[in-house]
Amino acid sequence: xxxxxxxxxxxxxxxxxxxxxxxxxxxxxxxxxxxxxxxxxxxxxxxxxxxxxxxxxxxxxxxxxxxxxxxxxxxxxxxxxxxxxxxxxxxxxxxxxxxxxxxxxxxxxxxxx
Amino acid sequence: xxxxxxxxxxxxxxxxxxxxxxxxxxxxxxxxxxxxxxxxxxxxxxxxxxxxxxxxxxxxxxxxxxxxxxxxxxxxxxxxxxxxxxxxxxxxxxxxxxxxxxxxxxxxxxxx
Numbered sequence: 410x411x412x413x414x415x416x417x418x419x420x421x422x423x424x425x426x427x428x429x430x431x432x433x434x435x436x437x438x439x440x441x442x443x444x445x446x447x448x449x450x451x452x453x454x455x456x457x458x459x460x461x462x463x464x465x466x467x468x469x470x471x472x473x474x475x476x477x478x479x480x481x482x483x484x485x486x487x488x489x490x491x492x493x494x495x496x497x498x499x500x501x502x503x504x505x506x507x508x509x510x511x512x513x514x515x516x517x518x519x520x521x522x
Numbered sequence: 523x524x525x526x527x528x529x530x531x532x533x534x535x536x537x538x539x540x541x542x543x544x545x546x547x548x549x550x551x552x553x554x555x556x557x558x559x560x561x562x563x564x565x566x567x568x569x570x571x572x573x574x575x576x577x578x579x580x581x582x583x584x585x586x587x588x589x590x591x592x593x594x595x596x597x598x599x600x601x602x603x604x605x606x607x608x609x610x611x612x613x614x615x616x617x618x619x620x621x622x623x624x625x626x627x628x629x630x631x632x633x634x
Contacts, residue, residue: 413565452611452624499565506620507553511613513565 411435415500415514422490422521430485430517432500438512440503441483442467443475445496446516452499458483459506490521524549524616528625535602536633543597543628545612550590553615557586557597560609560627569597569610602632 416431434441442457444467454467458477472494474486483502487494498517503509525548535541545555554573558566570579570586572595578587585598595612611627 449626451626454622501566507615507617510568510571511556511566511622512568513558515565516563 413500413502413512413514415498415517417517418515419518420520422487422519424491424521426490428487428490430487430498430500430519432483432485432514433481434483434500434502434512435481436502436504436512437480438502438504438509439480440506441477442501443473443483443485444499444501445469446499447496455485455498487519490519492521495519495521524552524614524621524623526612526614526623526625528610528612528628530628531626532629532631534631534633537602537604539602539632541599541602541630543599543610543630545595545597545614545625547593547595547614547623549614549616550593551617552590553617555586555588555595555615556613557584557595558611558613560611566611602630604632604634606630607632 413434439460443455444452446452453469455473456475458464461477461480464475500514501511503511527546552574556571557569560566572579572588583600588595609627609629613622613624615622
């Protein structure tokens with residue numbers, strides 16, 4: 410049982426480049442979310458989804474895009490990378506929006522030069 | 523707006539001590555509270571989930587309690603070991619705005 414899988418683990422981008430962070434879960438969870446973790450700021454919610462075809466913004470959505478075409482996958486797109494997006498990104502899922510433990514992936518460390 | 527506080531930010535104890543990590547929150551209208559462990563460079567690992575109707579949960583040497591009325595949760599670690607060294611975060615799921623709010627964590631170091 411793989412749980413929540415994120416790729417890539419590390420990525421270096423130049424300012425203005427775009428990329429997609431991949432997230433997949435094999436637990437049939439309805440709820441999936443993306444967080445960023447920065448020193449001194451803690452974990453901040455970027456976007457979340459309560460099921461296939463349904464997404465919504467979190468606290469810090471600007472500069473990021475998401476879609477949820479299947480239950481399993483929830484990719485995060487950086488449209489035009491900026492140095493302020495240098496961070497560690499975590500994907501997390503739970504059974505539903507209101508129930509179950511939240512399970513995290515191992516994280517993707519992104520550096521924007 | 524829910525605020526979650528974990529004090530102190532760091533803690534160092536000798537091996538074998540029983541210890542208590544605190545988590546306080548300002549809005550008592552919560553669905554549940556979850557404790558996590560994070561090792562350096564890794565993701566968050568779920569330790570315990572307490573529903574709002576529960577008072578405590580136990581897993582091995584860990585025991586988490588919840589007192590909604592006072593806005594507090596504690597994570598009790600019995601007979602601490604060097605392998606317990608990590609950052610411990612609590613997260614509160616507040617029903618009013620369906621939001622999960624994280625504390626900033628307590629970095630625990632257990633000295634051999």
